[in-house]
Amino acid sequence: MMIPLLKEAVDALSALPSIGEKTALRLALFLLRRPEEEAVRLGNALIRLRTEIRYCRVCNMISEGDVCPICADSHRDHSVMCVVESVRDVMSIEETGEYNGVYHVLGGVISPMDGIGPDDLHIDSLVERVSSEDVQEVILAISRGMEGETTSYYIKRLLSGKDVRISAIARGVGFGDDLEYTDSLTLGMSIKNRTPLR
């Protein structure tokens, strides 16, 4: 009883993460009940997002132009560079309002299990930037357990000859988190790297 038009929409929606077939059907039937403009707007927004998006040629952040707004901003501190895995990470750090440097998006982490090696990531361009730009400090903000650690270590080694400070974001118990539910690796680090109480 699933007519082809509906089936096609449900199939395409349920290819999205965390959207099963039941949810996809509910979303499709919702669109049918709404004015035509809404479905057209949604459909076109998704197509345009994917076909018109560009990536900053400096830091690989998503961008509408050749260079992203952060790299183009002369009020930001271009001597501090934060290295992250993904576009989402840049957005998360920007939301904190605590950071005024620039970024470098790797596009993933080194993961032999998934067949992702250093050459699949924007690591060459990171080294190139550190060599050619006036970068004083590189902050490694790569999470994701062992693979993140491996990636951080690999980058640290590559940059070891350069005249640049290398730091990593602090690891510790989240604000408001129960110690009981914090994994022991994180909890151990939070004790080892304790800070003076101000």
Place this chain on the structure above:
Amino acid sequence: MMIPLLKEAVDALSALPSIGEKTALRLALFLLRRPEEEAVRLGNALIRLRTEIRYCRVCNMISEGDVCPICADSHRDHSVMCVVESVRDVMSIEETGEYNGVYHVLGGVISPMDGIGPDDLHIDSLVERVSSEDVQEVILAISRGMEGETTSYYIKRLLSGKDVRISAIARGVGFGDDLEYTDSLTLGMSIKNRTPLR
């Protein structure tokens, strides 16, 4: 840090039910990581669904043609008509495989609170079908508590002069449901309308 292309996609996605802004962002970033064809296919499927869909001129079910496959099927029993609220209900009943009659989709229930009266629903055409087609039985399969009851009662009254049997789907405890968690109205009905054990 949300560039306009991304913001537009996130806004349109989060207009869907049960999709908040965080989920919308996750879905949009997922599409960015996937091949371009996937976003284009999804976008076009949603646009086509809404702009090319038609409704069966007999029963108001969604359709690609003028008349839906169920109404056009001569192997179905056109003397039995099941009256439901929505397109989704037709799909749910079809999935059971227990029904071989035809349908009539009302497009909602009478709801004074939401300003929905009988004229906003496909009730006139229901009465017209019962009068002109050779309908022997009308099964009211309208759920949704008080509003559903009101709608069923209203239709029953309209059809009372016609030579047609009117029935309603059985109410009772769901297969595998705990009595403890069944609402008392349903549980009461399940006792009142008990059936002989076969």
